[in-house]
Amino acid sequence: MFLNGLTEITLPLKNPVLQFSLILFIILFVPFFLKRLRIPSLISLIIAGAVAGPHGLNLMLRDSSIILFGTVGLLYIMFLAGLEIDVADFKKNSGKSILFGLYTFLISQLLGFFVALYVLGFSLLSSVLIGSIFASHTLIVYPVVSRLGIAKDKAVNIAVGGTMITDTLALLVLAVVAGSSSGELTSAFWIRLFIGITIFSLIVLLLFPFIARWFFKRFDDSVLQYLFVLGMVFFAAFLAEVAGVEAIIGAFLGGLSLNRLIPHTSALMNRIRFAGDAIFIPFFLIGVGMLIDFRAFFKDAETIKVALVITVAATVAKYFSAWITQKIYGFSVDQRRLIFGLISAHAAVALATVLIGYNSITGYTLDGDPVRLLDKSVLNGTILFILVTCTLASIVGEKGAQNIAFAELADEASSPDVHAAPERILIPMNDMKTVDELVNLGITIKSPKNRDGLFALHVADSTSPGGAVEKHAEKLLEKAVITAASTDNDLTGVFRYDTSVANGIAGVAREQRVTDIILGLHHKSSLADSFLGGLSEMLLATCNGTIFIYKPVQPLATIKRTIAVIPEGAESEEGFIFWKDRLSNMVNNSSSKLIFYASKQTLGYLKEYHSASFPNAEYKIFRTLDEFSGLAKEVRSDDNIVVVMSRRNYRSWHSRMAKIPAYLGKYFGRNSFILIYPVQSGGADESIAFSESRLSGGIQFSMVPLRSQVESMLKRVSFKRISLRRNRKEPQ
Structure with missing residues (x-):
């Protein structure tokens, strides 16, 4: 097909301009229409990615540009989590976050291991790897928390802090299993990992704030400040990979290190949120949706079985962790829902784990076929697992977040501060x-x-x-x-x-x-x-x-x-x-x-x-x-x-x-x-x-406020001259 005899349009789209335009229209319109069906905006973008992706209508491929923007989106979510967390409350509740992360990891890891070993019949190493899939999670509900203004809620602080613990331990398990399957699990491996993590943490948490404070003192240009922050965050993510852990840990610590230097009411924070909500995070969700192949679910009964078992078991493990947290710390039902929503979605880390397991070849059959650590049924079942857990987490987490936000508004309305006057x-x-x-x-x-x-x-x-x-x-x-x-x-x-x-x-x-x-x-x-x-x-x-x-x-x-x-x-x-x-x-x-x-x-x-x-x-x-x-x-x-x-x-x-x-x-x-x-x-x-x-000085003035209107693109301000009226009759 040709447009004006010049540009050929074929499926999947190859023209980068048209491809980018399609993605922007998906981000713009799909959540709006699916919201009427009470489908959360996060899930609507995942569904849109599945429909438009290579396993759906084949409008687009999950090419390098989608992977790049998707990776940026995932790191952006973790960066925002570290940037918006209440540092003082995070320090105060650091023990609770560590405890939460430890028992959440152990519950999920152990349940995943026993389910994979005794129900699905996988090998020992494969079962350990599936347990790490259970233990990790992705904070896809966090943008909702940020948008509703409850990022400083105690339940959010504990869940976000615990995420760093669970994901770090899950990725450590992944590294150990991968090293064991390839014969690289030696004492040098552990020494290198410990030294790398220590040096990386010291650089990000101690050196980054010093450099950022120096930069912000000397450069007040908004564009330069935004580019500097992005550069620091992604460099922190790279340092994490060099240290032997996943990049998302570096992005979270990067946000944590810059937390005090980017006030929540500042223009820089507004730009950071805008870019993430408008471009990077939606790209990540659409990219996750492109992985989903609905046809694979009906080709192989083993895929359905694996997907069903790991989805139910992982959901039970995360719900049990949220329930324990509610009982220990006296949280409300909505805070339990919010915690469950934050920790029950599995996306990037789970996908990375299953792909590494699928690509890890432990031997060959008599026919010459490779024996993989995780077979194709687990790969396809994990895709369905990602879709279901992300949907469930979005629905439950968004409900809890909205109820908490409404309760805060109701409390403020019912107990107004007698000293509070309209600030002018x-x-x-x-x-x-x-x-x-x-x-x-x-x-x-x-x-x-x-x-x-x-x-x-x-x-x-x-x-x-x-x-x-x-x-x-x-x-x-x-x-x-x-x-x-x-x-x-x-x-x-x-x-x-x-x-x-x-x-x-x-x-x-x-x-x-x-x-x-x-x-x-x-x-x-x-x-x-x-x-x-x-x-x-x-x-x-x-x-x-x-x-x-x-x-x-x-x-x-x-x-x-x-x-x-x-x-x-x-x-x-x-x-x-x-x-x-x-x-x-x-x-x-x-x-x-x-x-x-x-x-x-x-x-x-x-x-x-x-x-x-x-x-x-x-x-x-x-x-x-x-x-x-x-x-x-x-x-x-x-x-x-x-x-x-x-x-x-x-x-x-x-x-x-x-x-x-x-x-x-x-x-x-x-x-x-x-x-x-x-x-x-x-x-x-x-x-x-x-x-x-x-x-009193013989002169009176009538003051007309300047009618200032900042246009969304041009940011122009209209200006009116103020009339001057004197007591004696003079033209105004």
Whole structure:
């Protein structure tokens, strides 16, 4: 068949452009239509691969490109699992994960061995190999967990951590059996394996974070950062293969090593998830489906028998492991379902194991036919085994994940936080160089569940010429909108004319009912300038919201520790609960370690009433604010200093606070720091108060927000000039 007399179209498709286009349409439409039949999207792609593959309609071959993208997809799943896991909780539950992985492996390995040996009648080595197929599993349900936002659930942490144990042991069994069948199982084999795994683990877990932190500090280009992360992950996978273990272990450890450097609310994390969900993971699922040959199931009764026996036995083993975990740790039924869904799907590792067993020839018959470790009935039966277990795992795991996510939403709705107010964060900006970091701080301190409530503001002198000022404002606000949009957050850009920058900021804050203001630390232009600058001091005197004054030296993602200095009596301030929530969000979203420095009384209050907000914080006594010189000896270059201040004459205010800017400039000039001025009265309902005398100046302004729209491809921002209305009659 010819298209325009030029391109011949034959089956299977050979044209790479048409082949790739077909795969994209499969990813786009098949899950949408099969969802109406209540078929999970994961299974719909596997079915689509089986129908379109060489054993179905023969539209495509499972060629090198499908294998390449499929391998990337599998590694991507393991990488995301390591990247999204709660490291602090993972460390806390590491013993539970190891225990879970060990008994899950033993139950599956032993049951698989005895079923293969006594029910199916295989040899000793073949039975051990089939047991390793039972023991391993693939986290194909993890993308659902990630999408529903429950990746930090304790059951998920234990299951994901246990996966590393079970898959490592299963692959070790595979290596031992393969070595035994080929006569290579010597003491040198064990020494080489132990040394290789040790060196590989040290390189990935210790050296990778150091290199990544160096890179992120010096390169802020989003494309370069994404390519760097992918390069590190796949290099970790290669190092794992060199060490003698499977590449998926390297991908998981690579994600774990980069976990703290890629915040969950960052633009980089958004790009990583997008590429995986849109391209790589669907390719992997379609590639798995292409292995399925439905006709083989009806050609040989032995294939049906093997498939049925190993499917039932493996499913029972995984369910028993999930049931034991539920009983030991007191999990809910839905958490048991979720664990079962995560550990019961068998795909890549099972396929690799059975292919190695099929290609391992242990001898020859009298007729000259090869005697394989695993025969063709096991190969074909494993394909059906993969299809059934992936389907069952997707249905059960997705049901459990959805119920857990719905329960979390219901809990939040039934017990709202009385202190929680709609977050409306205003970020005044004038310097193009600091736009990204100021917006990133705003995204980091707010709740990740709120996707709006961010405002970027540029105030221009009303006497300045309009054209150049508006172009500068448009560039600033466009960059801010794009930065926020890259993290799936909505930001409203606002441009305003005023005779005073402080008046303009205060006016917008009142009109937009702002709860928090983020200011960048000004650059001193003369010796007469104060440390904070006239603008910041005026806003502190006129605005009564929570004000953050931020000096970014390095990206928030590269911060190792957050040092929070709390003044004595801070817990008695009205605004304590508000800055406490923002600090908790910042630490959780950036994955930095938090260390409190405060008086004994304040530390006791934080431990007793707010330990849930800071579950992994350290507490150190800091008697007076004059101890900054001693604190400087404990602060490292990758630390972020947070100092909670107070306005004059309020409960936690002390005259020594006047010295803090000088201390910061003297001792912490190479560190990022944030000064927090809490709201002093009115709480969230009156978050911004104004000094009317300062705002009255004979000029009134009507403010129209910038209507910013980021297009999906062009990311263009529409811009409107703000009308200026004076008391005297002038044309607007």
